[in-house]
Amino acid sequence: MKVPVYIQIHNEIRKEIESGKWAVGERIPSERQLSQDFDVSRMTLRQAIQTLVDEGILQRQVGSGTYVASSKVQEKMSGTTSFTEITESQGKKPSSKTVSYHVADPSISELEKLKLKDGDQVLRMERIRYADQQPICFEVATIPIEIVNTLNKKDITSSLYKALEDKAGLKLGNATQTVSAILASEKIANFLNVKRGSAILRVRQVTTLDDGRPFEYVRSQYAGDRFEFYLER
Template identity: 60%
Template sequence: MQEPMYIKIHNQIKKDIENKKYAVGERIPAERQLATEFKVSRMTLRQAIKTLEDEGILERRLGSGTYVASQKVQEKMSGIMSFTEITRSNGQIPSSKVISYRVTKPSLSEKEKLRLKDGENVLRMERVRSADNVPICYEVAAIPYNLVKEFSKEEISTSLYQTIQHKGGYSLGNVIENIGAAVASEVDARRLSVRKGEALVTRRQVTKLSDGTPFEYVRASYVAERFEFTFAK
């Protein structure tokens, strides 16, 4: 199974950052220069950069460029509720539009977050989640394929947590979430029916089973004026 080019670029840039080629707070080369170095189109290069931004590794500064992100304060939260459960608890009707659903090689970040061994694949699912037919967030979820290979696409995309518990016999553990901020790109604007430059809340989440095994890594962008995070202590 061939790895997409944008994932290869993502992995190489991440390695460069880990190897101190680019320091925290340092501006990386412009997209045109990187596209030339990797011998790809700017669209492919931009997809790799956007993935790194979604993961909190890079951050785009309007009118300035793209920089290696500083480490942000991480808030650990306990208690797991799916988007479906949250939406229904607010008296709204949840729905999802699956953009992409495939078994593939994990990116470096997915491999690290999910503690995968060499050769293990992930099920990567891209969705737009809505409440009362209003787009709320765009998310990319990576799940160890071996954990869910016996389940149908409908079971996984409709209610992963219930499927894991009721059909898989697993118990859910805790979740670690990292919250940040961003502005909507042209692609975000089309996906979420917002204006380019509108405020987004970004979330990176690792959800674990009761034995501490990570089973889901999610990167999501929420429309700030349509969704609110509440932290309870």
């Protein structure tokens, strides 16, 4: 399966960052310059850059440009975070809208986070998650295809965790999360019905099965005024 062009560019830019071409805190070339360098449209280049921003590798500064992100302080959070369970525990009705859903070759980041081998494929889906019909978050979830090959699309998009336990007979393990604050891009603002530049909570999570195998890598962006995390020590 051919790797999407934006993923190819994502991988190349990440390799250049890792090789030291741009240092931490350094501004990378403009989207216009990079689109010319890679000979692609601005829209394709912007998609690759946004994926790197979502992963925390790059960070945007309004009116200034895009920079190689510095490392952030990380806080451990216990347990797995299921949007469905959290929403129901608050007495609200969870729902979701699938924006995209397809099998693809993994990006370098997905390959590393999910501990995949060359040749492995993933299911990548984008969803808007709602509580009582109000948009709460936009998420990009990547799952090894071998984990969900016995499940149908409805099982996966409605409540993946429940389907894995009830239909696939798998037990969930732990989740590792990183949380940071960013400003809503135009795309996310439209999805979450907020103003561009509004406060957004960005969460990156890798979830494992009880045998330690990573089965999910999720990049979520929550409307800052509609969701909060509670940490119990």
